[in-house]
Amino acid sequence: MTTALRTAADTILSRLVGDPTGTARLREDQWRAVEALVAHGRRALVVQRTGWGKSAVYFVATALLRERGSGPTVIVSPLLALMRNQIDAADRAGIRARTINSANPEEWDTVQAEVASGEVDVLLVSPERLNNPDFRDQVLPKLAFTTGLLVVDEAHCISDWGHDFRPDYRRLRTMLADLTPGVPVLATTATANARVTADVAEQLGTGDHEGALVLRGPLERESLSLGVLRMPDAAHRLAWLADHIGDLPGSGIVYTLTVAAAEEVTAFLRQRGHRVAAYSGRTEDADRRAAEAALLNNEVKALVATSALGMGFDKPDLGFVVHLGSPSSPIAYYQQVGRAGRGVDHAEVLLLPGPEDEAIWRYFASLAFPREEQVRRTLETLAAAGGPMSVPALETRVDLRRNRLETMLKVLDVDGAVHRVRGGWTATGRPWTYDTERYAWVDRQRRTEQQAMREYATTSMCRMEYLRRQLDDEEAAPCGRCDNCAGARFTAEVSREALEAARAALGRPGVEVEPRRMWPTGLPAIGIDLKGKIPPGEQAATGRALGRLSDIGWGNRLRPLFAENAADGPVPDDVAQAVVQVLADWAKGPGGWASGEPDAPQRPAGVVTIASHTRPQLIASLGARIAEIGRMPLLGEVAHSGDLEPSRVPRSNSAQRLRALHGAFALPPALSDALATASGPVLLVDDFTETGWTVAVAARLLRRAGVTAVFPLVLALQG
Known part of the structure; x- marks a missing residue:
């Protein structure tokens, strides 16, 4: 048989x-x-x-x-x-x-x-x-x-x-x-x-x-040649890719750590004449399918992808995997590089780590399982509801972002504490214990893996052996092929032309900031009489940010300004000059007040800032510089109406953030008087936007005071 x-x-x-x-x-x-x-x-x-x-x-x-x-x-x-x-x-x-x-x-x-x-x-x-x-x-x-x-x-x-x-x-x-x-x-x-x-x-x-x-079985991959290239900044890494991607065998994958970086890299490589396609969590399903087919058929040199592609791609003749930024885990890294070289004798695997990697690791680590008091609050809310609660309804009562809230509910469901039904979630009433020891262990494990990736980038031992040992492969031995075993096959040299182009691309400031158009679900249930669409006459216009904190261009310059322990101070000159360029491009671009289009909005009549507890000097100096260079009056600032402290404003879901911000701002008499004499739109200046609700609340106040349009301008955009 x-x-x-x-x-x-x-x-x-x-x-x-x-x-x-x-x-x-x-x-x-x-x-x-x-x-x-x-x-x-x-x-x-x-x-x-x-x-x-x-x-x-x-x-x-x-x-x-x-x-x-x-x-x-x-x-x-x-x-x-x-x-x-x-x-x-x-x-x-x-x-x-x-x-x-x-x-x-x-x-x-x-x-x-x-x-x-x-x-x-x-x-x-x-x-x-x-x-x-x-x-x-x-x-x-x-x-x-x-x-x-x-x-x-x-x-x-x-x-x-x-x-x-x-x-x-x-x-x-x-x-x-x-x-x-x-x-x-x-x-x-x-x-x-x-x-x-x-x-x-x-x-x-x-x-x-x-x-x-x-x-x-053993995890040896005899076709893979591993290497690390350390470069001084993002421009050098981008230039290296533009100079050398054509030298890499076959077609492959370029991994980035964020969606913003994937889009930046794709745009630059296309500008330099390379056929590449972007693939991220923001990519529509039809476009994902088209990108997959293009790579399978070798119609593109590479997919520039986030971990949304991750493990899920099967192309035996994939010739290379390049990481523009280091994953936080050697296990995740090995999983991704393992897509290459399955059906060919030789594949190149290169890691190009960057200084922004650790900030990105910290951000993703912040999305771990919530604190016990947040979990208990969720269970108490569900128990008191008397029936199923949807996630949007829970958001109005629990200080957690939607993705994190949904993940927590799934864990609680598995543990038997909650149950998913038609219409949302219910509490089961079963006893539940917060596994503090286990979550602490997972956090320590995460830190250990991050340290392992730092060591991988600097080790002098065989890189394949190092990765295999991280996966407890008892048969790990020197591979004889990686840059430490056989010598580097690539140098960090880049052409002057590519470097200048990369610096220009990464130094090009300006990102659109979409305004909030809908109020969060469930606000009436917590005493805020707002729902549905924000009336057009109370909305902000599409705004601009100097850059995203997650990108590899201006993000690298802006992150130190917004670090947890960063000192407040006047806006740096290079940042102020870049903001001026953003304003100039905005004014002359499609829909800008200097575009010459028949329906172009009126030129801003002045500058308004938003009061800040954490960075008052930064915002005040930025507003003053914009007013001076743009030859516009500095009309004043939207002030705090009470004792609102930044620590009390949740940086979580929209409902909780709006709950804290609703009624937290006011227009001082001096600003109201200035607005009455300044006819036309205003530039609304803030340092940072993550959820968009601070800008939305301030813009609503200004619009209701008679301002014809509010153009938000911020230094940094999270996302």
Whole structure:
């Protein structure tokens, strides 16, 4: 029986990989996994490097199980791009695969009907579907009952000790408990150290499952040549990329740490004649698909991507991965570079770290699990509600941003403290304990991983060996290929022309600031009689910022001004001069007051600043410089109406911020008098905007006082 099963498995593999000779054979560990799943109905955890062939295990197992009359395979995967790759691969092997995810809601009913009728061999679902009330309560129980094989792809996402924890994955506990006895389970990942491996096994129940199989292989990637290039600033890194991206083999991926940086780099490389496409969380699904197809077909040299692409791209001949900025975890870094060199003999992997990296690490670390008092406040609010509460309604009572609030609710759901239902969330009333020790450990682990990335950039030991040791690979040894083993293949030299172009591009100031047009949901419930659309006569106009704090141009210059312990002082000369350029470009650009267009707004009649507790000198001097250079009167400042302290204004969700700001500002008599004599629009000057609500509240006051238009101008934009 074993021989016949092995022959059938290899035949299916040949179809899967497109081998017309039919001679393809599973690797020994691939066969061990397939045999355990198909012949013995066991649970298995496979930790193997990217490109090892984990998908071959579950597709071959699926085909064999379906021939035996088993139900469809359910694959839980967080990667939309990889889902599309997997559907194409399954089709080659004669396996009918469909998907249910956030990108195809119009197909969900059809797909579910096809699954029910037995037309589907493989159903790929995103982890978020597992906690959708309708899917969880109506579809999931049926799937658990009929599933022939459950596959958990990217299984490290289950573990909050890992680099990419996703609480939706914890919902798999329910499905595992409801599976028909004897149904095999396969969990796969390419990036898990020993601690994460043990935790994933425990989460999936494989740790206690009799006869469970763990297959962990060496993480060596013989095609990858790792290197680090340290350069003095962002302009040099951008210039190096423009000079050398054409020298890198094939097509590849350029990773950035932020959306703003991805857009900056894409625009500059295109300006320098390179065919590249941007890929980030801001990219529409249709554009993502087009970018993926362009890279797969080698129609572009590179995708310039954030971690939104991350693990989820399958292109065996990917020739290079360049990181413009360092990820905060060696595990995440290894995951991303592992996309390269899977089907070629040589691929270049280069890290170009920057001084802004650590500020970006701190920002993302600030989004970790909330403090206990915030969690308790959420539970108390839900308990007192007497019925389901939506996330927007909760935002008016809980000082957390929406994404962070939603993540916290998912963790509480898994812990049994809350439950997601139609209409929102409810408290279950079950006892719940804040796991202080665990969250502190995770924070320490995060700091340890950040230090490891600092050391990776400066180490003199083999870089591949260093990464493998970070993943507890016991077979780690010098690779003989990285820049420390074999010498650097690239220098940090850049051409003068590219450097000047990069400095000009990064030094070009000005970012649009979109005004707030809608009030947050649920304000009447907390005593603020505002809802729906902000009346056009009370809105600010589209404004301008000198730069984003997350970009690699002006962001690098502005971040020190807004650092936590930065001293207040007059606006620096170079910053003031750049603001003047922003104003000049704004005035002459489309819709500007000096554009000459028939419907152009009137020139600003004066400058108004917003009072600040933290940076009064910076804002006052900025307003004065703008008024002086623009030959406009400095009309005054929108003042605080009471004892509003910056520490009392939440930098979290919109409802909480507006709750604190509503009624917090007033127009002093001197400013009201000045506005009465200054007919026309005003420039409203502030130092920084993150949510846009301070500007919106101040602009509303000015508009209601008769100002015809308010043009916001800030130094820095968060985002």
